[in-house]
Amino acid sequence: MKFIKTGxxxxxxxxxxxxxxxxxxxxxxxxxxxxEAAGINIDFVQDNQSFSQKGTVRGLHAQSAPHAQAKLVRVIQGRVLDVAVDARKGSPTYGKYETVELSSENQRQFLIPEGFLHGFAVLEDNTIFAYKVNNYYAKDCELGVLWNDPDLAVDWGIDPSEAIVSAKDELLIKFADLDSPFTY
Structure with a gap:
């Protein structure tokens, strides 16, 4: 395995x-x-999987303590643009994001520690997305930010007018209004 640091x-x-x-x-x-040899000591406790059509956007989501989640994400079938936004107060990259294309072709994975908002845009029909988490889902700890927040200006790799977004995600707040529970 090759472990590649990002910006x-x-x-x-x-x-x-x-x-x-x-x-x-x-x-x-x-x-x-x-x-562990690469310095990553995360105890994953659950695997999740989703199936989506091209244009679907899921995110930007996180969970706060005591149920904050680190995620290890990958694509089993299809292709996504995966997005992680730094939501750790005091971080020199607070409010910045990284994108990674994950596909069944490149078999890349993306490790997202606690303290990041996460989402993805589906780039191919019939995409199967899988992820490991180190904590269980807790509705009372969930939080999120609008996927299309103009201040974040994430390029999702799809036409925004064709994005398929859940009603719940359409009601999320802007990043500037987030009282982030995470610290650097």
Missing amino acids: IEGLMIIEPQIFKDDRGYFFESYSKTKF
Whole structure:
């Protein structure tokens, strides 16, 4: 596995070593030993999966303490543009974001620590998105920011007029109105 740092401290891209032959391929998507050797000591407790059509935008979401979540995300089928926004007060990159294209072709993964808002835009029909989390879902701890907040100006890789967004996500607040519970 190759662990690649990004421009925002804590965010990391993981590229697995893929073994291909005429039957297909094999790779380790997660190895606690290899993650720990790379300085990542996160105890994942749950795997989640979603299925979406092209144009779907999910996010920007997070959970606050005591149920804050780190996520290890990847695409099993299809392609997404994954987005993580630094919401850690005091961080030199507070309000900045990183995007990573994840696909069944590149098999990349994106590690998003606690303290980040997370979302993704689906770039292909029939996309299956999977992620590990280190804490369980808690409705009373969920928070979110509008995916299309003009102050963040995230380029989601899709035409905003064609975005398919849940009614719940359309009601989220702007980043400037977020009283972030996270600290750097």
